Amino acid sequence: MNIEKRVVELVEEKIAEIERPDLFLVSAKLHSNGKLIILVDGDNGIGIAECVAISRYVGFKLEEENVIETAYNLEVSSPGIDMPLVQTRQYTKNIGRDLAIKLADGSKKEGTLTAITQDAVMINEIIKQKGKKAELMESVIPLDQIAETKVTISFK
Structure with missing residues (x-):
């Protein structure tokens, strides 16, 4: 079983269950050091209560189904301001903010x-x-x- 694929399914189940259609999964990655990091965001932000609910649900289901056989740490949070935007919904949420964009050819744009x-x-x-x-x-x-x-954040 693909662990990350199962985690994605579980996160989407919980988002549907808590009836917050503005929430969306940004990424789910199991790192070699045993950290399972799930990043969830919302069109209107996400609070600690939603992160806790997703964490408990995913953790319980993974244990119940014995999906991960080794020790792991589960972290659920919103992406930090230093994290790159990876989904179109993240761009939509940031309309009006300043961005630093690196292009595939190595050039940069800011605006x-x-x-x-x-x-x-x-x-x-x-x-x-x-x-x-x-x-x-x-x-x-x-x-x-x-x-x-x-x-980009300006402190002017």
Whole structure:
């Protein structure tokens, strides 16, 4: 049995059970050190109570079904601000925030996320050209060209 696949099924069962359709699984990964890390987010955020409910449900079911035969630590949380965005729903949640995007070709773009479609993101980025005033330009970036996207935090 694929452990991560079973964990995904269990998380989705619990999300349906607690009737929070705004919640969604970001990732579930069993690391070689025995840590099973489940990241769950919500269109309107996720609280500790939901993380605890998912953790208890998944932990109980994994023990009951004896899915993992070795010792493991189960962690359920929302992705931290330092975690890259991996799902379209995460982009939607962050419209209006500043992003740092690494493209597959190694180049970088920074700007404010204005919209997301099924296959691209739109950002307003400040373009500085030598000898000219900086301009605000809308850039359309195909999702398949993005290597990594992180939300940037400004302390200004």
